[in-house]
Amino acid sequence: MSHDDDNGGEMEIEGLETVDYEERQKESGHKKRLNKVMTEKEAVATFLHDGDSFAIGGFFQWRQPMSIVREIIRQRKTHLSFIDESGFFGMELLVGSGVLDRLDLAYFPIRQVGGLTGLPSVDRCLKEGDPRPIDIGGVLKTPENKIRSDQLPLKIVDWTNFEVALRFMAGALNVPFMPCRSSLGTDIPKYNKEIKIMDDPYENKPLLLVPAYRPDVVFISVQRADRRGNGQVWGFRGTDYWKARAAKHVVLITEELVPIEKTYENPGMTVIPAYCTDAVVLLPYNCHPSGVYGWYIWDMLCDLRMLVACQTKEGFSQWLDEWIYGCEDHSAYCDKVGWENLDRLAKAEHVINRIPA
Amino acid sequence: MGHLYTTRENYTAEQLKEMKGKYLPTELICCTASREIEDGEIMFVGIGISDLAGAIAKLVYAPNSLMVAEAGYIGFAGISTMFSPADDWGATMAMCHQGLPETFIDQQAGLIDVAYLGFAQIDMFGNVNVSYITGPKIRMNGSGGGGDIASSAGRIVYTVEFNARSYVKKLDYMTEPGFFDGSPDARNKQNLVGGGPSCVVTNRGVFRFDVETHEMYLAEVFPWQDKADIEEVRKAFPWNLKVARELKIIAPPTERELWVMRLMDPLGLWTVARVLDTTLGKLVLSGKHDIEAYNALEEGREAAWRKALEIVT
Numbered sequence: 001m002s003h004d005d006d007n008g009g010e011m012e013i014e015g016l017e018t019v020d021y022e023e024r025q026k027e028s029g030h031k032k033r034l035n036k037v038m039t040e041k042e043a044v045a046t047f048l049h050d051g052d053s054f055a056i057g058g059f060f061q062w063r064q065p066m067s068i069v070r071e072i073i074r075q076r077k078t079h080l081s082f083i084d085e086s087g088f089f090g091m092e093l094l095v096g097s098g099v100l101d102r103l104d105l106a107y108f109p110i111r112q113v114g115g116l117t118g119l120p121s122v123d124r125c126l127k128e129g130d131p132r133p134i135d136i137g138g139v140l141k142t143p144e145n146k147i148r149s150d151q152l153p154l155k156i157v158d159w160t161n162f163e164v165a166l167r168f169m170a171g172a173l174n175v176p177f178m179p180c181r182s183s184l185g186t187d188i189p190k191y192n193k194e195i196k197i198m199d200d201p202y203e204n205k206p207l208l209l210v211p212a213y214r215p216d217v218v219f220i221s222v223q224r225a226d227r228r229g230n231g232q233v234w235g236f237r238g239t240d241y242w243k244a245r246a247a248k249h250v251v252l253i254t255e256e257l258v259p260i261e262k263t264y265e266n267p268g269m270t271v272i273p274a275y276c277t278d279a280v281v282l283l284p285y286n287c288h289p290s291g292v293y294g295w296y297i298w299d300m301l302c303d304l305r306m307l308v309a310c311q312t313k314e315g316f317s318q319w320l321d322e323w324i325y326g327c328e329d330h331s332a333y334c335d336k337v338g339w340e341n342l343d344r345l346a347k348a349e350h351v352i353n354r355i356p357a
Numbered sequence: 358m359g360h361l362y363t364t365r366e367n368y369t370a371e372q373l374k375e376m377k378g379k380y381l382p383t384e385l386i387c388c389t390a391s392r393e394i395e396d397g398e399i400m401f402v403g404i405g406i407s408d409l410a411g412a413i414a415k416l417v418y419a420p421n422s423l424m425v426a427e428a429g430y431i432g433f434a435g436i437s438t439m440f441s442p443a444d445d446w447g448a449t450m451a452m453c454h455q456g457l458p459e460t461f462i463d464q465q466a467g468l469i470d471v472a473y474l475g476f477a478q479i480d481m482f483g484n485v486n487v488s489y490i491t492g493p494k495i496r497m498n499g500s501g502g503g504g505d506i507a508s509s510a511g512r513i514v515y516t517v518e519f520n521a522r523s524y525v526k527k528l529d530y531m532t533e534p535g536f537f538d539g540s541p542d543a544r545n546k547q548n549l550v551g552g553g554p555s556c557v558v559t560n561r562g563v564f565r566f567d568v569e570t571h572e573m574y575l576a577e578v579f580p581w582q583d584k585a586d587i588e589e590v591r592k593a594f595p596w597n598l599k600v601a602r603e604l605k606i607i608a609p610p611t612e613r614e615l616w617v618m619r620l621m622d623p624l625g626l627w628t629v630a631r632v633l634d635t636t637l638g639k640l641v642l643s644g645k646h647d648i649e650a651y652n653a654l655e656e657g658r659e660a661a662w663r664k665a666l667e668i669v670t
Contacts, residue, residue, distance in 0.1 A: 058443070059428040059441070059442070059443040059457065060428070060441035060442070060443050061440070061441055061443075062428070062441065062443035062444065062445065063443070085457065085501075086441070086501050086502075088441070105499065106499055106500050106501050106502070106504075107498055107499045107500060107501030107502075108496075108498060108499055109498055110496055110497060110498060115630070115631035115632060115633065116632060116633070122496050123495075123496065126494060126496055127494070134496075136489075136496070139488075139489050139491075139530065140489055140491070140494050140496060156496075158488060158499055158500065159500070160500040160501070160502065160503070160504035160505045161427060161457065161461065161500070161501055161502040161505060162457075162458065162461035162465075162502065162504075162505040163504075163505075165457050165458035165461065166458065168458075169458060180465065181465055181508060181509060181548060181549060181550055182461075182465075182504055182505040182508040182509065183500075183504045183505075183508060183534070184508065184534070184547040184548055184549055185531075185534050185537055185543075185547035185549070186484075186504065186531045186532060186533065186534050187488075187528075187530045187531040187532065188500065188504060188532065191530075205548040206547065206548045207548065234454070235429075235445065235448045235454055236426075236428040236429035236430055236443050236447075236448065236454055236455070236456070236457070237429050237454070237455060237456035237457075237459075238428055238429065238443065238456060238457050239456060239457050239458055240456070241456055242456075242458060291445055293445055293448055297445055297655075298440075298444070298445070300440075300637055300654070301637065301640060301641065301646065301650065301651065301654055302646075304632070304637055304638065304641045305641050305646065308633075308641060338646075338647070338648070340647075340648045341646070341647070341648060341651045344648060344651040344652065344655055345651070345655070347655070348655040348658065348659055349445060351659045351662055351663065352436070352445060352446060352448075352449045352662055352666075353445055353448055353449060
C-alpha cells in the first residue's frame with residue numbers, strides 16, 4: 001500500500017477516518033440523552049480536550065460562535081487543530097492566542113484593507129515567530145533564527161472553500177474521500193500533500209480527491225434549538241448540515257431554547273436533528289461580534305475596534321486580557337459590550353430580516 | 358449586455374482632462390465591469406467591488422439576472438454591498454437560502470454563468486495568485502471560493518485596481534486556474550468544466566484574452582487614456598502586451614451607475630481609501646462606543662436599506 005510517491009505514501013492525514021456502526025455508537029454516548037442542556041463552560045470542558053480537532057459553524061462573520069472561541073482561549077486549551085472554510089476574527093483570535101498546532105483553511109482576510117492590515121496575527125507569526133512560528137508546507141516558513149527551541153510551528157494547510165466543505169461531506173458520508181473538479185492543475189494540490197489527483201475509473205479523466213475530515217467536536221450556532229438537540233437554522237446554512245454529521249461530537253449554541261412542540265411547527269428548518277447532537281447551550285448573542293440572521297446584525301464597530309487594536313502585538317495581548325481573560329464568561333462579556341448596544345444590533349437586523357415567531 | 362462605448366472625438370481636450378480626475382478607481386472598475394452581464398445571467402458575486410459591479414448590473418442592465426453568494430444566498434434583492442458572501446443583507450428578499458457546498462455543487466454542474474473575482478498577481482494567460490508572495494514573504498487571503506469559481510464558472514470577470522506589480526511573468530503561487538500555458542486545450546486536459554477568464558477590468562483599461570492564443574491583451578481604454586498613458590500601461594507588463602488593433606473607448610461611468618454605487622455603499626467602505634476616514638472609522642477613533650455611537654451608525658444604514666428596498670422591489 002505504501003509507495004514513496006509525492007502524495008505522501010503512509011502520511012497520517014488529519015481528521016481522516018471511517019467508522020463502523022459499533023465504533024460510532026461508542027463515541028456517541030451523549031447523543032441519546034433526552035436533555036442535553038448545559039453551560040458553555042461545561043460544553044467546552046466536556047467535549048474539547050487538549051490535542052483535539054474542532055470546527056465551528058457559520059461562515060466568515062455570520063453565525064460563527066465567537067463566544068465558544070473566546071471560551072476555548074479562556075480555558076487555555078492547547079495543541080488544537082482547527083478547520084474552517086473562510087475565517088474571520090475567530091481565526092485571528094485562535095492563531096494570535098497560540099492555542100492551535102494546525103490550521104486548515106481556504107481564506108483568511110489578511111491583506112491590507114483600507115490602510116490597516118487585516119487580521120495581522122498570521123503575519124506576526126510568520127515574520128516574528130510570535131506567539132508561534134508558522135510552517136506552510138513548502139510555501140512559506142518563519143525564518144529559523146526567529147524560532148525558539150521550545151516552539152512548535154503552527155502548520156497551515158491550504159484548500160478551497162468547496163474542498164473544505166467536501167471534506168466534511170466525506171466525513172458525514174463515512175467514506176474516505178470526495179472527488180471534485182476544483183483546483184486541477186494549480187498549486188493548491190502541488191503544496192497540499194493530502195490532496196490526491198487520480199483518473200476516475202469510469203471516464204479516465206483527472207479528478208481532485210480530498211480526504212474526509214471528522215473533527216472531534218463541532219460547535220454550531222443555531223437560531224433555535226430544543227433540549228433534545230434539534231437545531232433549527234434560518235438564512236444561509238453554510239456547511240453546518242455536513243459538519244454536524246461529520247463530527248464525533250456536536251455542541252449547539254442557541255439564541256433561543258424552545259419546547260420540543262415548537263420544533264414540530266417547522267420541522268423543515270431542523271438542519272441538525274437530535275441524533276447528531278451531544279449538547280445544547282442557551283446563550284443569547286453568542287455570535288457577537290458576528291451576526292445571526294433574524295436575530296442581530298454583525299457588529300462592525302466592535303470588529304473595527306478589534307482590528308485597530310490588533311495592529312500591534314501589545315494591542316492584541318491587551319485585547320485578549322480585556323475581552324477574554326478579563327471576562328469570566330459570555331454574560332460578563334455582554335455586560336462589557338453593553339446590552340443596550342447588543343439590542344441595538346438586534347433592532348437593525350429586524351429592519352431587514354425576521355424569523356417566524 | 359450593457360457595453361457602452363464612445364469615441365475620443367466626442368470630447369474636447371478640456372473635457373477629457375476634467376474627466377480624468379473625476380472618477381475614483383473603484384467607480385471606473387465597478388461601472389465598467391457591470392456592463393459585462395447579459396440579462397438573465399446567473400452571477401456569482403463576491404465581496405466589495407465585485408459585488409458592487411453585480412449590483413449595478415442587476416439594477417441598471419440585467420434586471421432578470423440572479424446574484425448568488427457562496428454561503429448560500431440566491432436571487433437576493435441586493436440592498437447593500439457585501440462584506441462577505443454570508444451577509445444578512447444578502448438574505449433579504451432572496452429566492453433561496455441554502456448551503457455552501459450546495460452552491461458550489463450547482464456551479465460544478467454548470468449552473469453559474471459568470472463570476473466576479475479579484476487577484477493579487479496574474480500572468481499572461483490569466484492564471485491567478487491570491488495566496489502567497491514569496492519575496493517579501495507575505496501570506497495573502499488564500500483561495501476562499503475563488504479556486505472553485507475559476508475552475509467551474511462559465512466565465513470570470515476580474516475586477517481589480519491597476520497595479521504594475523500585479524502583472525507577472527511567473528506567479529509566486531497559482532491559486533486559480535486561467536488558461537495555464539495558453540495551449541488550446543489546456544483547461545480540457547485538466548478536466549476543468551468552466552470557461553476560464555473572460556476579462557480583467559481595471560481603472561486603466563479592460564484586458565481580454567485572445568480567442569486562439571489565450572494571451573491577455575489591452576482591448577478597451579477610457580477616453581482620457583492617450584498614447585502616452587497606454588504606453589505607460591504597456592510598460593507595467595513584463596511581457597510585450599499586445600493592444601487591440603481597434604481599441605474600444607469605454608464610456609465613462611453614467612450617473613445611474615454611480616447612483617447605484619452610492620445607494621449600495623452608504624458607509625463609503627469601497628470608495629474611501631482609508632477605512633478610518635469612513636463614518637465607521639471616525640466612530641472607532643472617537644473612542645465612543647455607547648448607544649449613541651451605535652445609533653449613529655445603524656440609523657444611517659437602516660435608512661439606506663429602507664431606501665434600497667423601496668427601489669429594488
